Amino acid sequence: MENTGSPPHILTARDAGLIGCTQCGKVHLPTTATCSRCGATLQMRDKASLQKVWAWLIAGIIVYIPANLYPMLATASLGHTTENTIVGGVIELMHHGSYGVAGIVFVASIVIPVAKFIAIAFLALTVTRRVRMSAHHRHTLFEVVEFIGRWSMIDVFVVAILSSLVRLDFAATITPGIAAISFALSVAFTMIAALSFDERLIWDASEDEPRE
Amino acid sequence: MSTPAPLSCDLDRMIACPACDALLADISVETGETASCPRCHTVIEAPRPLAMTRIIMLALAALILMIAAVFFPFLELGAAGMVRRSSLLDTVMAFATGLTAPLTIAMAALIVILPVSRFLALLYVLGPMAFGWHPARHAAKVFRLAEALRPWAMAEVFIVGVAVALVKVAGLAHVSLGPAFWAFVALVVVTVLKDNFMSRVTVWKTLEARRTS
Numbered sequence: 472m473e474n475t476g477s478p479p480h481i482l483t484a485r486d487a488g489l490i491g492c493t494q495c496g497k498v499h500l501p502t503t504a505t506c507s508r509c510g511a512t513l514q515m516r517d518k519a520s521l522q523k524v525w526a527w528l529i530a531g532i533i534v535y536i537p538a539n540l541y542p543m544l545a546t547a548s549l550g551h552t553t554e555n556t557i558v559g560g561v562i563e564l565m566h567h568g569s570y571g572v573a574g575i576v577f578v579a580s581i582v583i584p585v586a587k588f589i590a591i592a593f594l595a596l597t598v599t600r601r602v603r604m605s606a607h608h609r610h611t612l613f614e615v616v617e618f619i620g621r622w623s624m625i626d627v628f629v630v631a632i633l634s635s636l637v638r639l640d641f642a643a644t645i646t647p648g649i650a651a652i653s654f655a656l657s658v659a660f661t662m663i664a665a666l667s668f669d670e671r672l673i674w675d676a677s678e679d680e681p682r683e
Numbered sequence: 684m685s686t687p688a689p690l691s692c693d694l695d696r697m698i699a700c701p702a703c704d705a706l707l708a709d710i711s712v713e714t715g716e717t718a719s720c721p722r723c724h725t726v727i728e729a730p731r732p733l734a735m736t737r738i739i740m741l742a743l744a745a746l747i748l749m750i751a752a753v754f755f756p757f758l759e760l761g762a763a764g765m766v767r768r769s770s771l772l773d774t775v776m777a778f779a780t781g782l783t784a785p786l787t788i789a790m791a792a793l794i795v796i797l798p799v800s801r802f803l804a805l806l807y808v809l810g811p812m813a814f815g816w817h818p819a820r821h822a823a824k825v826f827r828l829a830e831a832l833r834p835w836a837m838a839e840v841f842i843v844g845v846a847v848a849l850v851k852v853a854g855l856a857h858v859s860l861g862p863a864f865w866a867f868v869a870l871v872v873v874t875v876l877k878d879n880f881m882s883r884v885t886v887w888k889t890l891e892a893r894r895t896s
């Protein structure tokens with residue numbers, strides 16, 4: 472993708488002294504406040520964007536810590552209760568030989584959240600700092616982060632399904648643990664962090680790069 | 684769709700890429716073609732034949748499937764001669780006791796309420812469009828809402844969750860999938876199809892053209 476397209480000198484709406492709508496693409500004079508086509512609020516660049524991104528990202532990381540320390544679910548079977556954290560659940564699945572599912576849970580609950588924290592922090596940092604990674608690649612990274620965020624919710628759904636299914640009338644009971652809440656919050660916060668990111672900032676930073 | 688707006692200003696002949704702000708000439712995109720940004724390759728417009736009609740058909744199908752998915756059991760668990768059926772409502776209510784109670788509302792929202800609101804919003808906005816009528820009142824507001832809800836409607840994530848849960852309890856008891864599970868799978872397929880037909884910029888342009896005509 473490096474050498475295709477991306478003509479070196481592309482004019483942005485901002486360069487032309489205009490504002491483009493991030494929802495519908497309509498171009499407006501800089502004095503316009505809301506888009507005449509779709510009604511979205513117009514901003515040359517969302518100046519507070521990075522602050523919002525950092526605030527939500529830090530909140531997401533903070534609530535991710537108890538999500539790993541406290542039990543995600545508790546299984547009560549024949550008088551004794553076992554509590555499982557996220558990692559504990561993955562290990563147990565591997566003991567049962569279901570490596571595929573253990574892989575899904577591991578990726579959705581640990582790899583994706585952590586990779587997402589790093590990716591969002593990286594994208595936010597590189598808006599103001601110059602890096603080797605081209606704007607193209609950072610844009611792709613942003614799209615991946617945006618797409619993948621919701622999939623981390625899998626484990627919360629699994630806990631809910633298991634708890635509704637395995638109830639008192641069986642030998643075992645499964646109840647959700649407090650980690651389910653903090654995990655769900657962590658996913659939501661990082662999703663908001665990604666959503667508050669003004670994509671256009673990625674491209675502004677690379678404006679005067681000599682070569683893509 | 685490509686009729687020039689009455690305001691004969693140059694601004695109407697340009698479009699800014701929603702992703703990177705590149706200023707481009709707003710050429711009329713033929714049905715079946717895809718216009719993407721030369722700078723960041725984001726797809727800007729991709730009108731598809733009968734897209735509006737197809738989207739409302741799919742949204743209607745999705746609504747019906749959702750009703751089925753909510754009321755029929757989606758998992759059946761059998762152990763020691765007993766059978767337990769779990770419906771979507773049971774799943775939502777799983778967090779209803781104890782410290783996890785606030786999650787109940789969030790679950791209901793993510794799996795049922797937000798997807799349903801999106802289907803209804805799309806029907807409301809695109810229904811009149813498909814028949815060539817004027818946009819409904821507040822159509823712009825409703826469509827903005829539908830677009831904002833998009834990342835939060837997690838029906839397809841839930842389906843993968845069901846599959847994982849199935850494997851987890853497989854050792855504990857005999858588990859089988861209920862009719863609602865298949866309704867939900869169909870729902871996810873329909874939702875993905877529907878979102879593929881949807882081109883945000885095209886919808887906005889159509890809404891604008893119909894409003895002023």
Ligand SMILES: [Zn+2]
Pocket residue numbers: 492493494495496497506507508509510511
């Ligand atoms: Zn707009």
Ligand SMILES: [Zn+2]
Pocket residue numbers: 700701702703704705720721722723724725
């Ligand atoms: Zn672009």
